[in-house]
Amino acid sequence: MDAFFASVEQLDHPEWRGLPVVVGGSPDSRGVIAAASYEARRYGVHSAMPSAQAARLLPPEAIWTRGDFDRYGEMSAQVIEIFERFTPEVQQASIDEAYLGISAAPGGPHPIEVARSIQEAVDALGLSCSIGIASNKTVAKIGSDRDKPHGITVIMPGGEAAFLAPLPVRTMPGIGPTTARRLVSLGVRTLGDLASLDERTALQVLGNHGPAAVRRAQGLDSRPVREREAVKSVSNERTFGTDIRDREEVRAALAGLAERVGGRLRSSGMAGRTVHLKVRYGDFSTRTAQEALDEATDSTNTLLVCASRLLESLWAPGVGVRLLGVGVSGFGHEPLQLSIPSDEAAVDQRRMIIERAVDELRERFGPDAVRFGVRRSASRDPRDRYGPG
Numbered sequence: 001m002d003a004f005f006a007s008v009e010q011l012d013h014p015e016w017r018g019l020p021v022v023v024g025g026s027p028d029s030r031g032v033i034a035a036a037s038y039e040a041r042r043y044g045v046h047s048a049m050p051s052a053q054a055a056r057l058l059p060p061e062a063i064w065t066r067g068d069f070d071r072y073g074e075m076s077a078q079v080i081e082i083f084e085r086f087t088p089e090v091q092q093a094s095i096d097e098a099y100l101g102i103s104a105a106p107g108g109p110h111p112i113e114v115a116r117s118i119q120e121a122v123d124a125l126g127l128s129c130s131i132g133i134a135s136n137k138t139v140a141k142i143g144s145d146r147d148k149p150h151g152i153t154v155i156m157p158g159g160e161a162a163f164l165a166p167l168p169v170r171t172m173p174g175i176g177p178t179t180a181r182r183l184v185s186l187g188v189r190t191l192g193d194l195a196s197l198d199e200r201t202a203l204q205v206l207g208n209h210g211p212a213a214v215r216r217a218q219g220l221d222s223r224p225v226r227e228r229e230a231v232k233s234v235s236n237e238r239t240f241g242t243d244i245r246d247r248e249e250v251r252a253a254l255a256g257l258a259e260r261v262g263g264r265l266r267s268s269g270m271a272g273r274t275v276h277l278k279v280r281y282g283d284f285s286t287r288t289a290q291e292a293l294d295e296a297t298d299s300t301n302t303l304l305v306c307a308s309r310l311l312e313s314l315w316a317p318g319v320g321v322r323l324l325g326v327g328v329s330g331f332g333h334e335p336l337q338l339s340i341p342s343d344e345a346a347v348d349q350r351r352m353i354i355e356r357a358v359d360e361l362r363e364r365f366g367p368d369a370v371r372f373g374v375r376r377s378a379s380r381d382p383r384d385r386y387g388p389g
Contacts, residue, residue, distance in 0.1 A: 001079065002128040002149035004096035005035035005067055008075050011126040016063050020045070023067040027055030031239060034067060038149060070260070072096075075127065082121045086114055089225045097144075099137050101225035115152050134160065136221035141173055160219025165192030172217060179206070191217040234270065235327030236260040243282040243320030250321055254307055257326040262300030265328060271296035272328035275303055277310035282320030289314055296330070303328065 001007070005023040010016045020040035025031015033054050036045045040062065045054045051064075076095045083090045089101030100118075102111045109117075115131045122129045132143025134155040142164065143153035155163045164171075169188055170180040186205065188194050195217040202210030215221070236257050244250055265271060273296045280286045289310040297303070307326050315321065 001096035001122075002130055003035060003037050003041075004076075004127070005072055006037035006040070007127050008072055009063075009065055009067070010037060011075075012071070013063075020058050020062040022051075022054060022058070022062065022064055024064075025051040025239070026064055026066070026241060027051050028241070031241065070263075075125070078125060079122060079127070079129070082118065082125075085121070086118060091225045099140065099225045102133075112152065112154060119150065119152070136160070136219075137223050137225065138173065138216045138221040139163065139219055142167070142171055145171075161192075161195065164217060164219055165190060165195065167191045169194050172213065174209070174213065195219075232331070233276070233327050233329040234261055234264050234268070234272070235276065235325055236264075237278065237323060237325035239280075239323045240321065243322055245318050245320050247317045250311070250315065250317075250324070251308065253324050254311060254326065255304055257324060258304040258307055259300050261326050261328055262298060262303050265298035270331050271298040273297075273330035274328065275306040275310070276325075276327040276329065277307050277314065278323070278325035278327070279311070279314045279321060280323035282322050284322070286323075287314050292330070297328075 006021045009021055009023060018039060019037075020043060021037040022033050022035070022040050022045060024034040031051045033045060033047050033049045033051060035047055036049075036054075040054075040058060043057045043059070045057055072095060076092075080090060080092055080098065083098055083100055087100050087102055091099040093099060102114050111133050115133055119129060119131065128150045130144050130148045130151045130153075132140040132146065132153045132155070134140040134143055135157045139155050139160045143155050146153040167190060168180075169175060169183050169191055170177065172191060172194070175183070183189075183194065183205065188197065188205075194214060197205070197210075197214050199211050199214070202214045204210075206213055238253060238257060240253070244253065273293050274290055275293065276288065276290045278286065278288045291306050291310055293302070293306065303326065
């Protein structure tokens with residue numbers, strides 16, 4: 001996808017089209033840029049850049065937004081549905097990228113025709129994608145970045161090595177800036193240079209992955225297109241522009257995280273038995289804790305109660321918190337279906353019904369249609385401190 005997060009924001013806010021749009025931390029915070037529109041990129045802004053640095057480069061009319069990652073996930077699912085119209089071989093690599101296996105069968109559409117049809121369908125959503133067509137995943141991936149936005153790059157069979165040879169070594173997926181600098185210091189500046197390394201040198205420089213990287217630089221990649229591995233955890237994190245220290249403020253943030261994770265579990269039909277909490281303090285030190293539940297759950301309230309217990313073991317009021325994260329793992333179980341004729345079971349059953357009703361309202365009217373809040377009465381049962389508001 002082309003500038004995916006920023007493009008979704010411009011789709012949802014037509015008045016932002018043509019303006020520099022950045023998704024991420026505000027210019028007054030210590031956050032980073034998650035995505036930048038092509039209008040913003042003209043000023044030298046890119047993802048992972050500190051927000052303060054981006055602010056110095058952008059004009060006053062630039063739009064800053066924290067983003068709506070639930071919305072991005074929704075649009076990503078619609079794009080994947082488009083891909084699946086053309087082939088069952090779809091491997092989603094990330095929220096904005098996928099590999100497709102297309103067979104050039106006699107009498108069938110040529111892969112270039114398929115690519116154009118995919119682009120037209122994505123265009124109809126109001127978004128844009130760029131496509132690389134090649135005989136293997138590595139070359140197709142690199143090709144997809146060659147002509148952005150809205151480009152189609154074709155590397156014919158037999159031309160893989162020649163296409164790759166002049167490109168900077170950093171172009172290879174999996175080679176980060178640190179590794180690239182080390183390779184350049186050794187005289188390995190292009191993928192052609194990398195392709196020429198002998199196995200022993202590749203092992204010394206790149207470790208166990210070295211020989212495979214050399215083969216890929218030669219245009220050789222036998223990895224099949226396949227479905228992603230099953231999700232092992234569902235989590236959500238929030239980084240704060242300034243450290244938070246107050247108990248109610250921390251609990252409110254924890255409630256929001258539990259709400260997001262619970263909603264994602266229910267929408268995916270998943271339930272987990274292990275709840276995880278992550279706390280990063282103002283000095284950047286990080287602690288984690290987890291708790292195993294007796295039964296798998298997808299309940300927001302259960303997640304919040306469990307995460308609150310974990311919080312008590314990791315944090316004390318007054319200590320600065322830079323980041324909070326809530327996660328769930330241990331899938332493969334159905335959520336507990338309560339049938340015990342007790343007052344407690346009736347309350348829990350009522351909560352489950354409310355949570356699913358809220359999910360439906362948000363799906364119809366948007367994520368902000370209904371919000372949950374943290375009740376401040378400490379005298380009540382902690383299970384009742386999280387209710388619809």
